Amino acid sequence: MNTKIENKLTPVRIIAFIFVALWLVIAMFPFIWTLWGSFKVQADFFSKADWSNAIFGFHTEKQTGGFFTMDGYYGSWIEEEFWRAVINTSIVVFFTVLISLTFGTLGGYALARSTYRYAFWILMAGLIFRAMPHMTLISGYLQPFFAWNVWGILPTTIIVLVAINQPFTLWMLHSFFLNIPKDLDESAMCDGCNRFQAFRYVIIPIMWPGVITTGLFSFLLAYNDFTVTSMLLSDENETMIPAIASFLGTVQEEGKVMYAVAAVVSATAPLFFFVLFFQRQIVSGLTAGAVKG
Amino acid sequence: MKHSTFLLFSLPSLSVMFLFIAIPIVSVFIQSLHIEHKQVIIVTENCDPFGCETTTAVDTEASAKLKEKAPLGKFNGFKTYSNRMHFAFDEVGEAWKSSDSFTVFTKKLYNYPLYRALSFTLTYTFVVTPFVLFLGFLVAVGVNNLPKMFKGPTIFASLLPMIVTPLVGSLILFWMVDGDGVIGATLQKIFNDNSLSLKASPVLTWIMLMVYGIWHLMPFSFIVFYAGLQTVPQETIEAATIDGASKFQRIRHVVIPHLMPLAIFITLILLMDNFRVFEPIIGFRAEAHATSISWLIWNHLRESAYPLYNAAGATSMVTIFGVAILLLPVLIRTWRDFKEKNKG
Known part of the structure; x- marks a missing residue:
């Protein structure tokens, strides 16, 4: 009987369906279009005469002989050495997530278990730091980094990204640890453990769901960052996003736009699989912060 | 937890925030109060049989010395x-x-650049935020009214615009609305105007950026609202139905009050994120018609041959001040809650 009610077509349901379907098209179409178009030549993807060229690849067939072309990918990955940027991104993202989580877990645990007033003030400071537009901090970094000669290298960027990431990580893990009953580690301490042993043997084995969820968001921040990486990395250490931005400067010549399109698709593909595998964790992470305020 | 243990646990986290967030803010302020040294210029007069000629040259040694003495510049x-x-x-x-x-x-x-940037940043923030809230709520209610099988794919497809890198997302849209792109070319055909370009007109540029902002952030409010809708107490809904409340009345008087705390949370996050709008302006190459405060700082630091540290610092301080004003109501509220909790 339940299914009958669920499948009944009411006007409200039809409107809801149309509305949701419309949103899905708006959300997905740009990605599908660009993915498809990245295997075409510029004359097709940017076809003023007829947009269907981009679908059927009229010029692509004429220019390359095939229905699809990998020219854009070859140009960006090999000629423009986009693979370097991919390696740099992997290094930056890996270490940023690792260090953020280590620092954040320790700090978040301490904040969740402390009953003193300063814990509240630290969380408040974290909230204010979270609101700082990243660009305002950048102008404070440049002069000292130039003076100490640490500008342009990956470790500097990693530590800056860790710092920028820290307020969010702290908040998230703090509210996660609040949900783990205090009695758990306190009973361990009664049995003769000190705080570190209680953390090591009681908390660490059960903290992974929260840590993974937080890690996903740290990953996104490091992967998507443009502000910090574009200002703090030298050309040879560039990560993917600033590399794409610098493509844009040179794409005016015929054919080069497709390099940027291919690079953009290359940078989006990992995120696609990221959502595919971690959808549930991302949703729970988004709502966890919200429900607990 | 003892103070010493607390310190040991939180030291790495606190020190990294102190070193790379708190100190830079202070240093940005100090930076904004100084101005670069003027180059020391030597004027020499060379006289030869044909007359005298004065040449000016930069005294690099003296300039460097001055810089070494006061690296920040002149107060x-x-x-x-x-x-x-x-x-x-x-x-x-x-x-x-x-x-x-x-x-x-x-x-x-x-x-004037600052007023221009402020006007766009504030318009963007206060247009995109309500639209995102409202549309996200509508989609959440819509999905909630559909059979369960639609839920997973909808959430999957919705997450993409939000999770994609802002610069990449804006580029994808930019290529589509380009004069030769699929949307741009179609619009030109519909209006039968070959010179129609979303990039050329300030109004259209602003609208384009805001549409991008809504596209990018709506999934966030949709997902949070959708999760909230799952927690609406069913008894209250049933009671309201028995009392003869229409669907609309149920939403208005039961669901919306229940979701109010979530709406406040989303608004807070949206305000913070929209105020720092920056990447879309690069992606859409919109700086001729729309500049934001973050873009202005970037421009001070990047565009000229010498970074204008003082200008970047001053703009940053204005930005921080703006964020403080945005956050003030929230901070006051949290402080009140905290005081009440401590009393009871």
Whole structure:
């Protein structure tokens, strides 16, 4: 009987369906279009005469002989050495997530278990730091980094990204640890453990769901960052996003736009699989912060 | 937890935030109060039989010495804040006196970079935020009314615009609305105007950026609202139905009050994120018609041969001040909650 009610077509349901379907098209179409178009030549993807060229690849067939072309990918990955940027991104993202989580877990645990007033003030400071537009901090970094000669290298960027990431990580893990009953580690301490042993043997084995969820968001921040990486990395250490931005400067010549399109698709593909595998964790992470305020 | 253990646990986290967030803010402020040294210039007069000629040259040695003595530059007080790159007090006063109507005055104000950036940033923030809230709520209610099988794919597809890198997302849309792109070319055909370009007109550029902002952030409010809808107490809904409440009345009087705390949370996050809008302006190459405060700082640091540290610092301080004003209501509220909790 339940299914009958669920499948009944009411006007409200039809409107809801149309509305949701419309949103899905708006959300997905740009990605599908660009993915498809990245295997075409510029004359097709940017076809003023007829947009269907981009679908059927009229010029692509004429220019390359095939229905699809990998020219854009070859140009960006090999000629423009986009693979370097991919390696740099992997290094930056890996270490940023690792260090953020280590620092954040320790700090978040301490904040969740402390009953003193300063814990509240630290969380408040974290909230204010979270609101700082990243660009305002950048102008404070440049002069000292130039003076100490640490500008342009990956470790500097990693530590800056860790710092920028820290307020969010702290908040998230703090509210996660609040949900783990205090009695758990306190009973361990009664049995003769000190705080570190209680953390090591009681908390660490059960903290992974929260840590993974937080890690996903740290990953996104490091992967998507443009502000910090574009200002703090030298050309040879560039990560993917600033590399794409610098493509844009040179794409005016015929054919080069497709390099940027291919690079953009290359940078989006990992995120696609990221959502595919971690959808549930991302949703729970988004709502966890919200429900607990 | 003892103070010493607390310190040991939180030291790495706190020190990294202190070193790379708190100190930079202070240093940005100090930076904004100084101005670069003027180059030391030597004027030499060379006389030869044909006459005398003065040449000027930069004394690099003396300039370097000056820089070494005071690396921050010359103390300038708040003059950077009042110059024409920022609040332009003198020029604005002049404009106020010479304009006969308010529209003329705002037009003149728009010539100064900071006011121009502020006007876009604030418009963007206060247009995108309500739209995102409202549309996200509608989609959440819509999905909630559909059979369960639609839920997973909808959430999957919705997450993409939000999770994609802002620069990449704006580029994807930019290529589509380009004069030769699929949307741009189609619009040209519909309006039968080959010169129609979303990039050329300031109004269309603003609309384009805001549409991007809504596209990018709506999934966030949709997902949070959708999760909230799952927790609406069913008994209350049933009771309201029995009392004869229509669907709309149920939403208005049961669901919306239940979701209010979530709406406040989303608004807070959206305000913070929209205020720092930056990447879309690069992606859409919109700086001719729309600049944001973050873009302005970037421009100070990047565009000229020498980074304008003082200008970037002053703009950053203005931004931080703006964020503080945005956050003030929330902070006051949290402080009140905290005090009440401690009392009870």
